[in-house]
Amino acid sequence: MKIKGITTRLVHADRNLNQPQDGAVHFPTSNSVLFEYKDVNDLVDVFQGKKMGHVYSRSSSSSNSALQKILAELEGGVDAATFATGMAAISAALLSLLKCNDHIVVSQFLFGNTRSFMNTLENFGIEISYVDVTDVNAVARAVRANTRLVFTETIANPVTQVADLAAVGQLCAEHKLVYMIDNTMTPGHMFDAKGVQASLTVMSLTKYFAGHGNVLGGAIVDTGLFDWSDYPNIFALYRVGDPRNWGLTQIRKKGLRDMGATLPPHSAQQISIGLETLALRLERCCNNALRLATYLHGHAKVAQVYYPGLSDHPQHYIAREMFKGSYGGIFSMDLVEGADILAFLNHLDLVITATHLGDTRTLALPVASTIFYESGAQERAKMGINDNMIRFSVGIEDIDDIVADFEQAFNKI
Structure with missing residues (x-):
């Protein structure tokens, strides 16, 4: 079928x-590093690309x-x-x-x-x-x-x-x-x-x-x-x-x-x-990311949310056409002027601060001081990255638990 x-x-x-x-x-x-050929002519043909096969596990x-x-x-x-x-x-x-x-x-x-x-x-x-x-x-x-x-x-x-x-x-x-x-x-x-x-x-x-x-x-x-x-x-x-x-x-x-x-x-x-579970996990991550980005959009302690699923994103309509109704599992946000992003991250309980994405767990990272630190302020500005930006990779947890974690952290800053 x-x-x-x-x-x-x-x-x-x-x-x-x-x-x-x-x-x-x-x-x-x-786990074999080497592969035996009973007929050395076959080994020669594989080496020369005339036949498909494995000769050494570094290559295949x-x-x-x-x-x-x-x-x-x-x-x-x-x-x-x-x-x-x-x-x-x-x-x-x-x-x-x-x-x-x-x-x-x-x-x-x-x-x-x-x-x-x-x-x-x-x-x-x-x-x-x-x-x-x-x-x-x-x-x-x-x-x-x-x-x-x-x-x-x-x-x-x-x-x-x-x-x-x-x-x-x-x-x-x-x-x-x-x-x-x-x-x-x-x-x-x-x-x-x-x-x-x-x-x-x-x-x-x-x-x-x-x-x-x-x-x-x-x-x-x-x-x-x-x-x-x-x-x-x-x-x-x-x-x-x-x-x-x-x-x-x-x-x-x-x-x-x-x-x-x-x-x-x-x-x-x-x-x-x-x-095997890629589609299931990604669908959940994308749905959670859209829900979370929507919740943060307009929050009193958030200055900006960067997520293609939001209608005010500059490429929202391209994303809607290209990505089959999903908008990805990552987004970034800027906290309002004067807010301490490191303190906010330290107050999160469920969300993990780690440099990774695409995980089953929701992850967060201060962008300018970590993964884009070597780029320098001038290059970061060209990319649209400011010092108050936090990147999130949203996982598969229950969305109400993620939102509650954000809310309790906001209440402490």
Whole structure:
């Protein structure tokens, strides 16, 4: 039968896509580092890319391949590659696909660690233009003759700006640019990256995909839309077979095999199990976030709430169209002038102060003094981040309990 429901698909994905032995419903963890070939010719063919197979677990393993099939299915892609973390996935892709003197266009609202990595790329001679990705004209003005790629997040962290995803995708298609989208905040069933002509989607599996704060991981999915035969940076050695595979092949060879940020097999299985409840958890997180943001909007001790689900958010209507009626599980708020945000956070009992998101628990963090501290005041101002901002990742708790925790903390400041 054809399965339509996302949760049904995810719950049964491991046994349907990977067909584990002995009637198991989860694909087993494979901890072998090496793989034997009875015929050495087969080993040679795998090394040369003529056959599929595993030769060394730093590059691939059956556990990672099982997870990659599920991710490609979820994101509507032709294939996926997994990494030790989301940042490993981003760095592997960009270092594999770019060369000195290439130019890329990226969102000026990037998450702090991603922005820090962009600074590293600039030190390697890669030119970067930071633009307001909510305005496709700003992206278009930044495109040059040596532009290779456009990179954006769907919903920015922490100020929740929403990129003009469809318009930027059309621009990239017209200019034959790689369109790389960080889809961590809006996993496959919430946002159709392929529908906006994304070439690659990248994600931190640590967040919503795994969902329980107990495992690190990252991934890249190739949607199959980009014609890699037109991309000048693909090495001749990897220009074999179906051109749709060339980009991800080069990322695997140069970014995973050579750089070594391998996802451990046990982590791959943990993420696969976490994925089974992705849709249920994310729906609850999004509903709770909307309820909480609405409660805080207009609160006497809150100056501003940043959440795409609120009608006064600058990109509310783009978010409503792009994200299938959900608006994500994170939002930020500014307390009123003079309020002590650290004191407020210390008064929260249920909400955990921690640097993470996409968890089952509601989390909070003072933005300027932690994850964006290295950016400096000038860069924070460009991103819309002020010193009184707190970011929240809303969990799956009962919403009345979360609201009550906020209220008792407000009463103490």
